[in-house]
Each structure stands twice: as structure tokens, then as C-alpha cells.
Amino acid sequence: MLLGICQTKIVYENKAENIEKAVAFIKKAAKKGADIILFPEMSFTGFSMNIALTGEKDGYTIKKMQDLAENYNIAIGFGHVALVNGKGENKYTVVDERGEIISDYAKIHPFSCGDEDKYFTGGDKISLFSYKSFGISTFICYDLRFPEIFQSASQKADIITVAANWPAERADHWKTLLKARAIENMCYIAGINCTGKAGNTEYSGGSCVYSPDGRLLCDMGSSEDIAFVHIDNNASEYRSAFPVKKDRRTELYKKLL
Numbered sequence: 001m002l003l004g005i006c007q008t009k010i011v012y013e014n015k016a017e018n019i020e021k022a023v024a025f026i027k028k029a030a031k032k033g034a035d036i037i038l039f040p041e042m043s044f045t046g047f048s049m050n051i052a053l054t055g056e057k058d059g060y061t062i063k064k065m066q067d068l069a070e071n072y073n074i075a076i077g078f079g080h081v082a083l084v085n086g087k088g089e090n091k092y093t094v095v096d097e098r099g100e101i102i103s104d105y106a107k108i109h110p111f112s113c114g115d116e117d118k119y120f121t122g123g124d125k126i127s128l129f130s131y132k133s134f135g136i137s138t139f140i141c142y143d144l145r146f147p148e149i150f151q152s153a154s155q156k157a158d159i160i161t162v163a164a165n166w167p168a169e170r171a172d173h174w175k176t177l178l179k180a181r182a183i184e185n186m187c188y189i190a191g192i193n194c195t196g197k198a199g200n201t202e203y204s205g206g207s208c209v210y211s212p213d214g215r216l217l218c219d220m221g222s223s224e225d226i227a228f229v230h231i232d233n234n235a236s237e238y239r240s241a242f243p244v245k246k247d248r249r250t251e252l253y254k255k256l257l
Contacts, residue, residue, distance in 0.1 A: 001132050001159075001231045004029035004037035004074075007207040009196035009224045010046040010165075013053055018044035019064055025226050026068050026076065032228055035132055036075035038192045040163050040207075041107075041141050042090065043079045046198035047165035049119045055083035066099035073097045075131060077138065077192075079163050082106075088120045092138045092163050096131065103129045107140040108149060116142075126153050134158045134233055141166060144177045144191075147184065151248070154185035158235040161190045168204035175206060182210035186244065187235045195222050212238035 090107035106123025110116040137153035141164035195205035
């Protein structure tokens, strides 16, 4: 599978301008022959608590991405804000090349240090879908700090993506945690971050992909760009060669908790 990792400078709270910018990246990815292009968390608004402005009840962003996916024959993963019962849901949706929704994930862990929990409701389900014979699961930003959900997803996922607006001040945590999740889950981990300044926060990019044994396959640095990474469907081979997962004692861990 050929992944397109899209590291953007998000124009804060300007949905129209960010979507227009995304079109150019989608065209480039389609021309390259990518199977799927992945954008950061809250892809077209930035990490905003202004849900009255960014939130949607009509699925506007989903419809835009569905049209683009169908027009350019490419799957698209993107973040957006859905309004549900007066609060937001921080969503990451994937549509396939036919424009069909194949994944619709709500961030399980709102970032309370940034007051996200005051405006957003946390999800309660893991998203796992099949695409091009790969099992894929999607998480969002702060979820990266909670390894239990990765262990659950990696029972079947070959690739786990983490779309983020991860700040520059904790950039070392980003790389360290992504690599750790790859090694301990023995699957591919793709981290998609934004770069530049959005609102009052600086983002340093660092979008990257790690293999199931922790090798760095791609590091985008701090520039706004798209990187292409070929992923082999071989995560199961790593797990068979070094079968750590069979030694997990999940029921015991539940009792200890």
C-alpha cells in the first residue's frame, strides 16, 4: 500500500482555505498513485475549541472529501468536528475511492489540559476497517498516551494511524511514543501532524512512519509537504517471528487494574 502523509500548515479556523489547499495535495497524491492520503487532526480548522464555528451537523466536510475521493480515485483520511447534542466530537473519518465512508472514529481521550473535555465528548469505540487487504485503525493525538487502546486495535490492525495537532514543546514525546507503540504492538504506526503556527500554538511537524520493529521509515521534519511511504502487508510475519502478543495476560491485567 502506498500512503500519502500530508503535513500541512493549517490556517486557523479557516475551513474553506484549508480545503482548497488540501485539493492540491490530493491531486499530487493521486498522480503519484497513492492508495490513501492522510491529513492531521481537525484537518481544516486546526485545534479549536470554537465548536460554534468549526462544528458541523450537516456533514459538510465529509461531503467535500467524498467528492474529492471519487473525483481523484483515492481514499482520504481527515479530521473534522461533528456537533452532537450541543457538544463536539473530534472525528477522524476515512472515505474510500468511491466516496464511501469506511471509518468514522471519535477521539476517545479529549485533551483536558487544553480544555478539550469542556467542549468535546469522548468516543467509546475503536475503529478497525479493512482496506486493500490491510487492517487499519485510526486514533487521534492525545490517544497516543494511552497504550491500552493500541493493544486492543493491534489484535487485528496491520497499520495504526495517529492524526494530530501535537505541539512543538512536546515534540520529543511524539516521536518516542509513536516508536514505542510500533514496537509494543508489532504493527506499522503512521503519525500525521501539522506544522507552523495555528492559533497561539507552534507545531513542529515530525510526521513519521515506523515499522513493526521500530525502524523509522519516514520523517518529514518541519516543512509543509506530502511524503509517500510504501507499506508491505507483513505485520503478521513480525508477530509470528517474535510472538510477544501470545504471552500477554489480558485477563490478569484487568484484575490488577
